[in-house]
Amino acid sequence: MAKRQVEVFTAGCPVCEPTVKLVQDLACSNCEVIVYNLSKEGTDKVQQYEIKTVPAVVVDGRLAACCDTRGPDEEQLRAAGLGQPIT
Helix, strand or coil: CCEEEEEEEEEECCCCCCCCCCHHHHHHCEEEEEEEEEECCCHHHHHHHHHCCCCCCEECCCCCCCCCCCCHHHHHHHHCCCCCCCC
């Protein structure tokens, strides 16, 4: 079964930690979660995904709708497929 790829982009600060925890709590066994601390890595992907603020969450190559203009939101992350296996 294919794994859902979830990428979390942070500034490596305490403000981003609740989002990392939320994503980890919502992730299912078929989710591969990768956390990028932008002070160290992942900056090349910021332009690719058009990330304008952090924290930001990308699910299967698409920036979650909640991360376009405001912070991550559980309902929107679930709508993006987080926590659900790929069918």
